[in-house]
Amino acid sequence: MMTENNKPILEVKGLKTHFFTKRGVSKAVDGIDFSLHKGETLGIVGESGCGKSITSLSILRLIPSPPGKIAGGQVLFKGKDLVTMSEDEMRRVRGNEISMIFQEPMTSLNPVLPVGEQIAEALRMHQNMGRKAAWEKSVEMLKLVGIPSPEKRAKQEPFQLSGGMRQRVMIAMALACTPEVLIADEPTTALDVTIQAQILELIKDLQNRLGMGVIMITHDLGVVAETCDTVAVMYAGNIIEHAPTEKIFANPRHPYTQGLLDSLPKIHEDQEELQTIEGSVPSPYNMPAGCRFASRCPHQQPICHEKQPELIEQNDGVKVRCWMYTDQWTAKMVKEEAVK
Amino acid sequence: MQAAADKKVLLEVEHLKQYFPVKTDSLFKPKAYVQAVDDISFKLYEGETLSIVGESGCGKSTTGRAILRLDEPTDGKVYYSGTDILGLNKKDMRKLRGDLQVIFQDPFASLNPRQTVKQILNEAMAIQEVVEKSKRMDRMQELLGYVGLPQEALDRYPHEFSGGQRQRIGIARALAVNPKLIICDEAVSALDVSVQAQVLNLLKKLQKQFGLTFLFISHDLSVVRHISDRVMVMYLGKVVEIADKKDLFDTPLHPYTRALLSSIPVPNPELKRERIILKGDVPSPINPPKGCRFHTRCPFATEKCKTEEPALRELDTNHMVSCHYAENFK
Amino acid sequence: MLMFIVRRLMQTIPVIIGVTFVVFFIMQLVPGDPAVLLAGEGASKETINAIREQLGLNRPLLVQYFDYLTSVFRGDFGVSLKNSQPVLDEILVRLPITIELAFFSILITIVLGMAAGIISAIKPYSLKDTLVMIVALLGISLPSFWFGLMLMYFFSVKLQILPVAGWDSLLHVILPALTLGAGGAAIVARMTRSSMLEVIRQDYIRTARAKGVRESVIIYKHGLRNALIPVITVVGLQFGALLGGTVLVESIFAINGLGRMIVDSIRMRDLPMVQGGVLVASLVFVVVNLLVDVLYRFFNKRIELN
Known part of the structure; x- marks a missing residue:
């Protein structure tokens, strides 16, 4: 589905989002780069x-500020930098050209407003629709996302709908103005598996019809495998591996990605013991100077603790942030590795 | 088996x-x-x-x-x-x-935030009277060993631990009374x-x-x-x-x-399955x-x-x- | 909803009976004998006994109570011991004055309180917020009799722009209503602020922002409606405190309302008058509480499900 030759619709360059708190500076997102094309799903x-x-919220500048702040980098949407845009311009992008759906359908809808109004609101604002037209369009959207008797449902308030239906409403709301990018932040985490299957199917179907680019934020590698074209794996505020989905699952390069995949219980095979990753994530207030995964890495070498590796593209297009895949990883180290 | x-x-x-x-809402509707x-x-x-x-x-x-x-x-x-x-x-x-012991989903909600790990384990043992008072300290150290927590953990409070460690505390508490x-x-x-x-x-x-x-x-x-x-x-x-x-x-x-x-969802993009939605x-x-x-x-x-x-x-x-x-x- | 109102109405009956009981017996515990007071100083034992006999004060307490209760339900609140006028007549003259005072006070409580709360919540921990909250803290801490006297001194005596006391025009309402409403306004301001701050953190506010909704619309349409829910309860509770406050404020500003009537009657040991006054005040309170519950339900339909 990727259109390699086309210009990406969204480009994130060196994005840094830091939180300035009493405890110090938390580098929650610390220099990440990725791009998204029309019709592509990036996990x-x-x-x-x-x-x-935090990355997904930063794109739409929804980071609570203070204490959060975009401390550097660019978010280029169709060539314009969202980071430096005026608040008014930014508002016209949100919900109109770039939309977002959230994890908790239970709490992400306003409890005292009819769901139809919550959809119509965006239409009136961004598309200059009149009350009646906006309402009719929102009923149509509810129908599009597969809600039965949409006329009746539009008048109901969120508490009258099930979790799955609320997430459908969220999707209807996000897609009402036919955005070019949809950011889905853990859209199915709070849902049961059979409902999750419905929602993922719905997002895929609507993406095919409307052609938007989708950023799928998730902790569930299963969801990634089934929905995404490319995957960026994040660890401690960095992207540590970025590759087409098949490649990540078939041949994970970064030791963290490998560890993550190994620690999953497999549904189709039996294992006596699960692989684990020793140690814990470094504090965002006190990131190590070198590779952020070094202290937990089974292959760690002195160089890993000294200097942070760059995210480097390999010849097959896989990008990985690890010294093992650089020239600095000398023959001597490989030998030591083998001895271990 | x-x-x-x-x-x-x-x-x-x-x-x-x-x-x-x-x-x-109604007085007359059946319950x-x-x-x-x-x-x-x-x-x-x-x-x-x-x-x-x-x-x-x-x-x-x-x-x-x-x-x-x-x-x-x-x-x-x-x-x-x-x-x-x-x-x-x-x-x-x-x-x-x-x-019969139980371990819950949210270890944070099921551990008293004002008790140290020592107090939590001690209380569990005291209620069931499984271990003599004089031997409880040894038992607690033994328990921490079983669940893979350091001995220093005894004097700390639940909020000082990560989610996984808290769940280990919950497991230690359950084990304290020799459950079946x-x-x-x-x-x-x-x-x-x-x-x-x-x-x-x-x-x-x-x-x-x-x-x-x-x-x-x-x-x-x-x-x-x-x-x-x-x-x-x-x-x-x-x-x-x-x-x-x-x-x-x-x-x-x-x-x-x-x-x-x-x-x-299966973490294997190669695997194509027939899906029933x-x-x-x-x-x-x-x-x-x-x-x-x-x-x-x-x-x-x-x-x-x-x-x-x-x-x-x-x-x-x-x-x-x-x-x-x-x-x-x- | 109708069933709910009916059920709530039925719940108020035992409350009202309880109130009559408490009022009646507390008055019996108050030292001082109404017969003695009525007879005047130096009256003979016979005169006092005769008065007692005539008013039925020598019968057993429980009999007096049930007698009182049945007549209350017939709408007969008895006659004043002081001037032999029906208690109800007197109350009907006094009540509208107090209700008017209470209405303006609660208006001040709500409008002033919520406005201050919203101003604070929009930019928390800013200078504006700090100032508003300091004033609110003062509003809660200052005793109303002192505050009332200060207002009177400043606006009526010094500036001479408002009348000192009495109850003739709308101008007369301003100072007493301000005195009475200020404490409540301060509490409502603090409540609105914390409730708003709580609501602003909710996921659905983030959703509204992600939709591109203007900040002012977020505050008033998405925020305030949800933030009001706990504030309504506080306003309801404030109304109780406010009714109590009328006693003081009416005395300070020489307003012939229900509160002052009760105070005067207590001084006179005019039992039927006190009982009638307190009973009506309680009734008003019960009705207001009912209204608050209905409003609360209207704003928060989810309660119906739980």
Whole structure:
């Protein structure tokens, strides 16, 4: 589905989002780069605290500020930098050209407003629709996302809908103005598996019809495998591996990606013991100077603790941030590796 | 696994029902009940891990709570080593609680934030009077060793630990009283995969070491596959299928189990599967559908399914299923 | 909803009976004999006994109570011991004055309180917020009799722009209503602020922002409606405190309302008058509480489900 020759619709360059708190500066997102094309689904995956959600909020500048602040980098949307845009211009992008859906359908809808109004609001604002037209369009959107008797449902308030239906409403709301980018932040994490299957199917279907680019933020590698074209794996505020989905799963390069995949219980095979990753994530207030995974890495070498590796593209297009895949990883080290 | 004949039944649940009254606005409407668990029976053998899986509202957690009498069940019997737990008075029940322990999903919410780990473990031992006062310190250090926490942990408070470590504290507390059966209610659901793997390994190790029996309640089928010997699938307060793990995952016989298994996203993009996507939501447990409770979403439902409730029947050795047409899925 | 109102109405009956009981018996515990007071100083034992006999004060307490209760339900609040006028007549003259005062006070409580709370919440920990919250803290801490006297001194005596006391025009309402409403306004301001700050952190506010909704619309349409829910309860509770406050404020500003009537009657040991006054005040309170509950439900329909 990727259109390699086309210009990407969204380009994130060196994005840094830091939180300035009493404890110090938390470098939640610390220099990440990726791009998204029309019709592409990019997965951003990682464990809690890796910065994946902060990344998604940073794109739309929804970071609570203070204490959060975009400390550097660019977010280019169709060539314009969202980071330096005026608040008014930014508002016209949100929900109109770039939309977002969130993890908790239970709490992400306003409890005292009818769901139809919550969809219509965006239409009136961005598309200059009148009350009646906006309402009719929102009923149509509810129908599009597969909500039965949409006329009746539009008048109901969120508490009258199930979790799955609320997430459908969120999707209807996000897509009402036919955005070019949809950011889905853990869209199915709070849902049961059979409902998750419905929602993922729905997002895929609507993407095919409307052609938007999708950023899928998730901790679930299964969801990534089934929905994404490319995957960026995040660890401690960095992207440490970025590759087409098949390649990541078939041949993970970064030791963290390898560890992550190994620690998953497999549904189709039996294992006596699961692989684990020793140690814990470094504090975002006190990041190590070298590779952020070094202290937990089974292959660690002195160089890993001294200097942070760059995210470097290999000849097959896989990008990885690890000294093992650089020239500095000398024959001597490989030998030591083998001895271990 | 041992042959069925020489397995000892540790816990037997018979016709367990748990109804919760629902408040109605009218004075005249009849009282409505959430039929959270509606007439389920199963056995738990000594030393095994039986998992209960199902989606929210299926009654899996309610079942666990009812067995522990955290909520008094509406009806039914729960035999533990032959004695009916539900008939015990408070004093005897308290004694028995040493044998039956529980680990919850959110270790933070189930640990008193104002107690140090030492106080938490001490209290657990004091209530059950399992260890003499003078030996408690040694026992606590031993416990920390079992669950892989450093000795310094004793003087720290729950908030000073990460999620995985807190779950280890919860496990240590459960172990403190030498239990036989541990009910794990979504015990690893809140943890990141790499931490989840550590806790799962720990649980398996401890089970072997102390001959523990687990009732493992979870919505995560991959985790269930990893940890269980047998699996029980619930839907809207009913048991739809119980089988040995291998049989259940290889030849699921209930359409719901099949849909559930096919819904799990698998971290392997090469694997193309036939996917069954169920229509609609789970109906309300206040007025569950007549007949088979799954018939409103079942792609194979017939007239019979709408009127006649299927019994849980043994179709293969140790493979029970409640579907009129289960033979067709063999 | 209708069933709910009916049920709530039925719940108020035992409350009202309880109130009559408490009022009646507490008055019995108050030292001082109404017969003695009525007879005047130096009256003979016979005169006092005769008065007692005439008013039925020598009967057993319980009999007096049930007698009182049945007549109350017939709408007969008895006659004043002081001037033999029906208590109800007197109350009907006084009540509207107090209700008017209470209405303006609660208006000040709500409008001033919520406005201050919102101003604070929009930019928390800013200078504006700090100032508003300091004033609110003063509003809670200052005793109303002192505050009332200060207002009177400043606006009526010094500036001479508002009348000192009495109850003739709308101008007369301003100072007493401000005195009475200020404390409540301060509490409502603090409540609105914390409730707003709580709501602003909710996921659905983030959703609204992600939709591109203007900040002012977020505050008033998405925020305030949700933030109001706990504030309504506080306003309801404030109304109780406010009714109590009328006693003081009416005395300070020489307003012939229900509160002052009760105070005067207590001084006179005019039992039926006190009982009638307190009973009516309680009734008003019960009705207001009912209204608050209904409003609360209207704003928060989810309660119906739980």
